[in-house]
Amino acid sequence: MNAVPRRISPLLHPKNFNRTHISTQISRGFKISASRRALDLAFDYHENGGKATGAPIVFLHGLFGSKKNNRSMSKALSRDLDRPVYALDLRNHGDSPHDKNHKYTALADDTEQFLQQHNLKDATLIGHSMGAKTAMTVALRNPDSCANIIAVDNAPVDAALASDFPKYVMGMQKVEEAKVKTAKEADKILEAYAKDLPVRQFLLLNLIKSPDPSVDHLVFRIPVRILGHSLDDMADFPFTDPDKHQFTKPALFVRGTKSHYVSDETLPIIGRFFPRFQLVDVESGHWVISENPEAFRRAVVEFLQEQD
Structure with a gap:
């Protein structure tokens, strides 16, 4: 090069x-x-x-x-x-x-x-x-x-992760707690924690219909709490x-x-x-x-x- x-x-x-x-x-x-x-x-x-x-x-x-x-x-x-x-x-x-x-x-x-x-x-x-x-x-x-x-x-x-990452985790947890049924509902909640639309769209790719037929709300396919607790580990090497x-x-x-x-x-x-x-x-x-x-x-x- x-x-x-x-x-x-x-x-x-x-x-x-x-x-x-x-x-x-x-x-x-x-x-x-x-x-x-x-x-x-x-x-x-x-x-x-x-x-x-x-x-x-x-x-x-x-x-x-x-x-x-x-x-x-x-x-x-x-x-x-x-x-x-x-x-x-x-x-x-x-x-x-x-x-x-x-x-x-x-x-x-x-x-x-x-x-x-x-x-x-x-x-x-x-x-x-x-x-x-x-x-x-x-x-x-x-x-x-x-x-x-x-x-x-x-x-x-x-090196510490950008301060946005804990906010993303908090926002996704709020979405989980709200038991939303549409991506539009989730996006409205997440907007307070991730201002940029492309970032919210990226995060919401993880929001899916539950594989459990008894659950009628959307769920995150990623374990949000596990990843939230792992942010310090992701900053380390x-x-x-x-x-x-x-x-x-x-x-x-x-x-x-x-x-x-x-x-x-x-x-x-x-x-x-x-x-x-x-x-x-x-x-x-x-x-x-x-x-x-x-x-x-x-x-x-x-x-x-x-x-x-």
Whole structure:
């Protein structure tokens, strides 16, 4: 990738990373710890009509998301790269099972088991936000499990989530308490906790008709209280010593220019954990893939084509 000159913090050494800016116009065998219980994950499979025969891509969504969020991008990457794409529902999301343990080590357990169960070798792990930290966790503790990773708008550091996330949880709890029967009712309640309509629409994708025929109101398919209690865990990162854990294979970090999750100050620590990392700036907020899909797609395609 071609680096674009840009003023950087004096804390950074230019040899530690590569940077590319994309504007809105461009648009083997391994083991899982027996001490933890991995869950079987739901997934969608995209193979470009059977034409995708390359190494697999595994897509990991963010908090409150699901495999559906990445459907269009998964199809596009499968088409452009001739590679099959597995879009997962992480635990406590989508159609995957629920569990009180929602830490990154548990999310990584599930992901590693999925790779093993489906015999996915030389895979690329792409993760956004929570999914990004999950991909980083897998790569650092089990480097043989994947060929490279793409981390979208998150860094391998302990960093508080945006204050909006507790509000979202509170709003969803209020929706649950109201026992609404329509999405319109839910949206009206949620508006006090999430002002932006796209955010409310994203959260309300989790609101479904109850599978229990005796329940006549809508329910969230995600365990709102479990995820609410796990927000502090989602802010943490399980590794603190890059001298003990490194992923020396290629890694791409994609950050939104209007987001705070991957600041310049985090780049040196990214470089220590992932010494071969490249950085791409995409003009967007935290929701990089939905806000600027074309720029994200081009960044991923270019990076992965370089690896071929």
